[in-house]
Amino acid sequence: VLMTPCRALTTLTMKCTTAVSADELTVDQPYAVLKAPKVWGALRGLETFSQLVYEDEYGAKSINSTTISDFPRFAHRGILLDTSRHFLPIKVILANLVPMAMNKFNVFHWHIVDDQSFPYMSRTFPHISQQGAYHPYTHVYTPADVKMVIEFGRLRGIRVVPEFDTPGHTQSWGKGQKDLLTPCYSGDKPSGSFGPVNPILNTTYDFMSKFFKEISGVFPDAYVHLGGDEVDFNCWKSNPDIQKFMEQQGFGQDFSKLESFYIQKLLDIVATTQKGYMIWQEVFDNGVKLKADMIIHVWKGNQEQYQSEMANVTSSGFQTLLSTPWYLNRISYGQDWQGHYKADPQDFKGSSALFNFNWPRASAVGERLWSAVDVTDINDAFSRLSVHRCRMVE
Numbered sequence: 001v002l003m004t005p006c007r008a009l010t011t012l013t014m015k016c017t018t019a020v021s022a023d024e025l026t027v028d029q030p031y032a033v034l035k036a037p038k039v040w041g042a043l044r045g046l047e048t049f050s051q052l053v054y055e056d057e058y059g060a061k062s063i064n065s066t067t068i069s070d071f072p073r074f075a076h077r078g079i080l081l082d083t084s085r086h087f088l089p090i091k092v093i094l095a096n097l098v099p100m101a102m103n104k105f106n107v108f109h110w111h112i113v114d115d116q117s118f119p120y121m122s123r124t125f126p127h128i129s130q131q132g133a134y135h136p137y138t139h140v141y142t143p144a145d146v147k148m149v150i151e152f153g154r155l156r157g158i159r160v161v162p163e164f165d166t167p168g169h170t171q172s173w174g175k176g177q178k179d180l181l182t183p184c185y186s187g188d189k190p191s192g193s194f195g196p197v198n199p200i201l202n203t204t205y206d207f208m209s210k211f212f213k214e215i216s217g218v219f220p221d222a223y224v225h226l227g228g229d230e231v232d233f234n235c236w237k238s239n240p241d242i243q244k245f246m247e248q249q250g251f252g253q254d255f256s257k258l259e260s261f262y263i264q265k266l267l268d269i270v271a272t273t274q275k276g277y278m279i280w281q282e283v284f285d286n287g288v289k290l291k292a293d294m295i296i297h298v299w300k301g302n303q304e305q306y307q308s309e310m311a312n313v314t315s316s317g318f319q320t321l322l323s324t325p326w327y328l329n330r331i332s333y334g335q336d337w338q339g340h341y342k343a344d345p346q347d348f349k350g351s352s353a354l355f356n357f358n359w360p361r362a363s364a365v366g367e368r369l370w371s372a373v374d375v376t377d378i379n380d381a382f383s384r385l386s387v388h389r390c391r392m393v394e
């Protein structure tokens with residue numbers, strides 16, 4: 001794997017070695033020498049090498065002598081794509097993984113299902129996508145599709161972390177999986193609508209055990225994202241069986257305790273699959289008892305709020321991921337994150353429009369996450385990113 005891309009280069013002969021401790025690239029004709037302790041470092045080094053190639057004033061490709069010793073500032077440099085609100089064809093997902101690699105991103109956070117649709121075709125529960133996808137055949141990801149995305153990412157040094165968000169954001173799950181969601185009540189009768197996952201039924205946990213066992217086999221990454229954001233308590237409140245359960249458990253009217261009850265059981269289930277887990281910040285905010293190896297994903301608030309949240313999360317000893325400042329689509333929908341969430345236009349075209357939303361905008365984030373803390377000159381970055389944009393277009 002290490003040697004193949006090297007042989008493909010014709011401008012210069014490249015020599016690769018793994019017997020070193022830091023990534024280092026030396027270009028000095030007739031050789032460029034790339035040293036990396038791991039294959040992933042070699043992949044990034046090849047990207048760096050391609051960025052050194054420039055066109056001189058006569059249009060000839062040229063490269064200057066140089067030595068670069070390099071490493072990323074952050075180990076997790078992710079891009080989230082949401083394939084539930086708008087189904088993205090596989091080729092669009094793959095088309096986004098290419099510039100991710102060019103910008104040294106290494107995690108594809110696949111927000112694969114949500115309220116709007118369930119395109120993931122489960123082997124164990126195939127009826128969920130049959131009922132819950134926008135279309136049961138054309139708007140689903142088959143096991144072969146998922147495998148293809150994972151392998152395409154792996155060859156580019158990109159991990160695929162799937163998110164299966166519960167107990168909220170699950171309307172699409174309920175269409176094919178009977179009794180999974182909580183029936184909401186209007187007065188003393190079921191209203192016909194459904195709320196979050198029903199946390200008081202044993203069948204819920206039987207389902208989650210089987211479901212996450214499958215997920216842990218399908219997605220090889222060490223982590224799975226369990227969501228946990230924006231749980232609406234109103235439906236739980238309206239349901240008399242839930243009220244009775246709350247009373248039995250001594251939860252009073254504190255529905256975050258019921259959420260904790262659910263999340264706890266879910267974490268125990270996922271722990272048996274040997275996976276690590278990430279969750280959105282609400283789970284931490286609601287005081288759910290968390291395991292020490294949990295990763296808390298911060299996405300809310302203005303700058304002051306998310307910085308305070310990051311401080312709280314890390315001082316409680318947790319590792320954290322940050323997304324708040326980088327909602328790439330937010331710019332078009334106005335500054336308010338809530339407004340953005342609600343105003344998500346239904347006629348949004350997923351394919352090339354998404355691509356142009358993300359790139360080259362995400363390149364700026366890519367540089368922020370990779371480069372040293374003191375690399376902050378905007379003008380300097382602008383000239384680099386302009387050239388990089390052309391490189392990506394090419």
Ligand SMILES: *[C@@H]1O[C@H](CO)[C@@H](O)[C@H](O)[C@H]1NC(C)=O
Nearest residue numbers: 052053054055062063064065
């Ligand atoms: C390469 O070196 C030449 C000569 O020193 C210099 O003028 C040029 O700016 C360099 N180009 C790049 C892309 O580093």
Ligand SMILES: *[C@@H]1O[C@H](CO)[C@@H](O)[C@H](O)[C@H]1NC(C)=O
Nearest residue numbers: 199200201202203204205206
């Ligand atoms: C649910 O499981 C618990 C624990 O195993 C058990 O005590 C309880 O009786 C079960 N409830 C139902 C309705 O089966």
Ligand SMILES: *[C@@H]1O[C@H](CO)[C@@H](O)[C@H](O)[C@H]1NC(C)=O
Nearest residue numbers: 285301305306308309310312
């Ligand atoms: C962080 O913790 C402090 C002290 O408990 C609290 O006042 C503050 O609101 C917390 N920050 C956030 C964003 O929740």
